[in-house]
Amino acid sequence: MGRLNAFQIYKLLPKTNCKECGESTCMAFATKLLNQERKLDECPILLESKYQANYEQLKELLAPAEGALETGITLDEDLCTGCGNCVVACPPNARVCDACKGGSGPDPSNDKIIFRVLDSKAKIVNLKICRRYEPPITNCRICEMYCPTRAIEILR
Amino acid sequence: MGDLQSNVVCTGCSLLCDDIVVELENGKIKTTHHVCARGYGRYYQIAFKYRLLSPLKRINGKQQEISYEDAIQETIDLLKKAKNPFFYGWASTTSEAQQKGIQLAQKFKAGIDCATNSTTGIVLQQLNAKNIQIPQLEDIKDNADLLLFWGCNPTASHIRLLSKFALLPRGANTDRGIEDRVAISVDIRKTDMTKFSEEILQIEPGEDKALLEALIQIIQGKSLTEDIIANIPRKTIYNVANIIKEANFGVLFFGNGYAKTQENMDTLLRFFETVNQKGIKIGAVPLDGGYNAVGFNLNLKKHVNLELNADFQSSPPTQTPNFLIESLKQDKIDLLVVVGADPISNLPFHVCKLFAKIPIICIDYQQTPTTKVSHIVIPTTIPGVESAGTAYRLDYKPITLKKILEPPEGIYSDEEILNALLEQS
Ligand code: SF4
Numbered sequence: 001m002g003r004l005n006a007f008q009i010y011k012l013l014p015k016t017n018c019k020e021c022g023e024s025t026c027m028a029f030a031t032k033l034l035n036q037e038r039k040l041d042e043c044p045i046l047l048e049s050k051y052q053a054n055y056e057q058l059k060e061l062l063a064p065a066e067g068a069l070e071t072g073i074t075l076d077e078d079l080c081t082g083c084g085n086c087v088v089a090c091p092p093n094a095r096v097c098d099a100c101k102g103g104s105g106p107d108p109s110n111d112k113i114i115f116r117v118l119d120s121k122a123k124i125v126n127l128k129i130c131r132r133y134e135p136p137i138t139n140c141r142i143c144e145m146y147c148p149t150r151a152i153e154i155l156r
Numbered sequence: 157m158g159d160l161q162s163n164v165v166c167t168g169c170s171l172l173c174d175d176i177v178v179e180l181e182n183g184k185i186k187t188t189h190h191v192c193a194r195g196y197g198r199y200y201q202i203a204f205k206y207r208l209l210s211p212l213k214r215i216n217g218k219q220q221e222i223s224y225e226d227a228i229q230e231t232i233d234l235l236k237k238a239k240n241p242f243f244y245g246w247a248s249t250t251s252e253a254q255q256k257g258i259q260l261a262q263k264f265k266a267g268i269d270c271a272t273n274s275t276t277g278i279v280l281q282q283l284n285a286k287n288i289q290i291p292q293l294e295d296i297k298d299n300a301d302l303l304l305f306w307g308c309n310p311t312a313s314h315i316r317l318l319s320k321f322a323l324l325p326r327g328a329n330t331d332r333g334i335e336d337r338v339a340i341s342v343d344i345r346k347t348d349m350t351k352f353s354e355e356i357l358q359i360e361p362g363e364d365k366a367l368l369e370a371l372i373q374i375i376q377g378k379s380l381t382e383d384i385i386a387n388i389p390r391k392t393i394y395n396v397a398n399i400i401k402e403a404n405f406g407v408l409f410f411g412n413g414y415a416k417t418q419e420n421m422d423t424l425l426r427f428f429e430t431v432n433q434k435g436i437k438i439g440a441v442p443l444d445g446g447y448n449a450v451g452f453n454l455n456l457k458k459h460v461n462l463e464l465n466a467d468f469q470s471s472p473p474t475q476t477p478n479f480l481i482e483s484l485k486q487d488k489i490d491l492l493v494v495v496g497a498d499p500i501s502n503l504p505f506h507v508c509k510l511f512a513k514i515p516i517i518c519i520d521y522q523q524t525p526t527t528k529v530s531h532i533v534i535p536t537t538i539p540g541v542e543s544a545g546t547a548y549r550l551d552y553k554p555i556t557l558k559k560i561l562e563p564p565e566g567i568y569s570d571e572e573i574l575n576a577l578l579e580q581s
Pocket residue numbers: 013014015016017018019020021022023024025026029042043044045046
């Protein structure tokens with residue numbers, strides 16, 4: 001899938017450039033969606049029933065893990081080798097998961113963790129306990145630092 | 157969540173990660189947890205796309221399906237007819253299958269050789285002879301404070317090594333994880349390892365020995381006269397030597413990039429001897445080979461007291477350096493049985509050409525370049541998924557492989573097939 005880009009979003013928009021959303025083109029709206037400056041529901045055309053499938057798909061594409069916007073952490077699954085470095089190195093992950101602390105994979109039922117590797121790709125489960133999200137906020141970049149493949153990039 | 161199978165062992169590499177969780181649904185694999193990209197194949201694509209589901213025999217130049225019984229019988233007939241049969245492979249199968257293979261070779265007065273001998277086997281034999289220990293991976297996790305990566309890139313070959321054992325995990329005496337450890341990497345090119353390493357020594361190809369010699373000298377208390385050795389400034393070499401001297405417990409991981417010539421091996425052994433004499437604890441971990449390469453060498457030793465390979469035409473059996481290749485060159489093989497390896501993909505072209513006139517019988521669970529050129533192909537189960545067994549991790553620790561799924565109907569394990577060959581011949 002790779003890192004989400006504006007074109008992927010654009011392809012699913014109505015592509016009418018009707019300006020109802022206040023943007024001059026659908027592409028401009030797509031870019032702002034990507035940057036999370038606009039919300040999906042602000043395109044009225046998309047709420048029409050014939051766009052329902054697109055709407056659902058977009059919703060899924062744009063549904064970041066909680067905290068993704070604030071933390072700026074992005075994960076490109078195409079680059080990820082499932083090495084588990086992020087799972088183990090991330091200090092909060094290790095705090096809420098003894099297995100991760102010791103280098104093993106987390107229990108499937110552990111829903112507090114930030115990262116887990118499923119089908120050989122790292123997934124961001126939730127970022128609520130990320131140091132970039134949970135006060136006191138720090139500029140932690142450990143996951144990015146130890147990701148050997150640059151699959152993780154922190155965008156700010 | 158479907159049926160959860162925990163503590164599944166991945167046979168993707170010689171780390172044999174034993175924390176894998178597999179979610180099953182209706183007898184199929186739904187999701188895998190913790191498997192890396194290298195191990196993932198055996199749970200998915202391979203199980204479907206390139207899977208072998210029927211024995212094959214080449215008839216009039218084309219591989220055609222035959223029954224299991226016929227495949228076993230044909231194989232026995234060919235083995236009986238052959239003057240110089242040869243059993244090859246073994247790095248990627250269970251210890252139980254390896255034992256049956258050794259017995260078969262003995263029964264048919266055949267040669268037997270392991271596909272990873274030119275790398276893992278030779279190294280293990282020489283380390284053994286000098287009493288140089290391979291530390292347990294758990295010991296590395298708990299105690300190692302220096303990690304030297306020489307001619308290896310575990311981020312590609314042993315993908316979870318850094319997170320599970322070597323660098324990041326917090327162990328009994330390394331409770332701050334990576335902050336309690338120093339990593340140094342030596343390679344001829346930049347690899348993904350650079351991110352983790354305090355010192356990165358990018359040497360000229362073939363200069364490994366010179367650099368290691370320089371380190372040995374400094375550790376012995378001698379001084380270096382040259383300014384640059386192996387493309388590395390003297391100051392850096394001194395720095396690395398000091399890090400080594402100060403280590404409580406270091407580990408030298410070495411892989412493909414450290415050429416296993418006798419000269420290189422001698423230097424490596426001298427390095428370990430030197431540090432050990434100085435009371436510095438440095439362990440050796442070869443990062444090569446199939447998931448159970450170590451098992452073959454152990455089993456052969458147990459069975460006939462040889463480590464690398466065995467020629468059962470002589471009695472007692474003898475060991476030959478580069479046994480397969482030497483036998484091929486001397487035209488001494490007239491039937492090749494391949495188990496747990498894919499020589500056509502892994503051996504150099506000029507060696508593969510020598511295979512052309514020899515009938516090959518290949519036992520594998522998936523299509524490979526070797527099965528494609530084989531006379532008889534016998535499909536088998538995926539060990540650790542569809543059949544159980546034992547494999548030896550790179551540090552000799554025996555690991556029990558679990559069976560989590562029923563194999564496709566009528567498909568047997570390597571062990572069962574080899575046993576049938578033994579019992580019915
Ligand atoms: S309202 Fe929707 S369809 Fe109209 S321009 Fe904006 S994005 Fe495009």
